[in-house]
Amino acid sequence: MTSPIQNSLLEKNAEYARNFTQGHLALPPAKRYLVLTCMDARLDPAAAFGINLGDAHVIRNAGGSAKDAQRSIVVSEQLLGTKEILVIKHTGCGMLTFTNEDAHDLVKKNLGPNAAAEIATLDFFPFSNLEDTVKNDVEYLKKSATVPDYVTISGWIYDVETGKVRQVV
Numbered sequence: 001m002t003s004p005i006q007n008s009l010l011e012k013n014a015e016y017a018r019n020f021t022q023g024h025l026a027l028p029p030a031k032r033y034l035v036l037t038c039m040d041a042r043l044d045p046a047a048a049f050g051i052n053l054g055d056a057h058v059i060r061n062a063g064g065s066a067k068d069a070q071r072s073i074v075v076s077e078q079l080l081g082t083k084e085i086l087v088i089k090h091t092g093c094g095m096l097t098f099t100n101e102d103a104h105d106l107v108k109k110n111l112g113p114n115a116a117a118e119i120a121t122l123d124f125f126p127f128s129n130l131e132d133t134v135k136n137d138v139e140y141l142k143k144s145a146t147v148p149d150y151v152t153i154s155g156w157i158y159d160v161e162t163g164k165v166r167q168v169v
Contacts, residue, residue, distance in 0.1 A: 025054035033084035038064040063095035065125040066137035090158040
């Protein structure tokens with residue numbers, strides 16, 4: 001039995017596929033850059049930042065964490081040739097609202113001790129200051145041995161209420 005979400009996926013995909021003409025695009029991103037941003041549903045990187053299909057890699061995770069995305073960043077750069085990273089966090093991020101302890105306690109309460117033990121050493125990468133976190137992630141990437149010196153790295157904040165982006169670093 002399929003859910004309403006699955007039915008919608010099938011319907012919307014059928015519409016999309018009927019007019020799809022981009023099957024010729026190369027595997028590496030044409031503009032050789034990647035965007036690291038949050039998984040927040042209020043942020044549409046393609047629309048907000050003018051990213052056309054095939055232009056860039058878009059890596060998304062809770063909070064747009066550079067540490068959490070490092071595996072994907074290495075693949076993007078080393079295997080697929082990206083030369084620039086845009087770290088884009090956003091206002092009103094959920095990662096500003098809790099601590100690691102809060103998240104671990106919630107998992108234990110809701111999912112039990114086995115789940116708590118499974119994630120005992122997991123860092124959720126919460127943060128308390130948006131601008132500082134952008135700067136820290138950019139600095140982390142610049143110092144990382146896995147990111148070559150020739151890679152351009154910048155940090156941005158997207159405002160979910162206005163749709164505007166501003167550069168932090």
